[in-house]
Amino acid sequence: MSEAGQDLREAVQRPASLGQTMRAVAWSFFGVRKGAEHERDIAKLNPVHVIIAGVAGAALFVTALVVLVRWVIASGVAG
Template sequence: MTSGLREAARRKGSFLHALKAVAWSFFGVRKNSEYEKDVNRLNPLHVIVAGLLAAAVFVAGLVLLVKWVVGSGVAA
């Protein structure tokens, strides 16, 4: 099992491809053929980092949206 993990970590998929795959996963829209390509192409470490980054941006966006709505008086 460890050798399979090492092989996956040596994949040459770019970080930009990982960000794109994570973005599509946030929307929940993905073709099965594209998913299969990603599984064979992407570096798992890139996907983890991209996922954490996307989650942080999402949460920050929600916090800013709530602050804006509360500050504008719309929520009162």
Template structure:
């Protein structure tokens, strides 16, 4: 155990991260950019320091659901239009 461990109880960093004030809209934008895999290093660093991890998880789940629904709708449209035949 180090000296710093005595001053920072387990989970203190997580509690501080959850109290971050990043907006949910800012989190949704960051998650949307992550789906494309395009992000500046400076923007990533800013996101890491500002975004609430709980918001990131919720936004990621919402983004994944929207992505899957859009894929299903696209496949249904292609099949029903006869383009796939």
């Protein structure tokens, strides 16, 4: 097996919890992270969980924006 394949298998076996993954993804949406925390996250987070959490976070963000825009338009404030 290649070294890259072995590295990927090790990364997928990382033991970070759902809460740690969601917190790291939430901070990444704001773009604010300390260097030490970023390095710790890289060592602990499962990349598959990060991708799933990122897609879910983006979907929630878009849904919240759509709901906000519909509420503003329906309230008559925009027009």
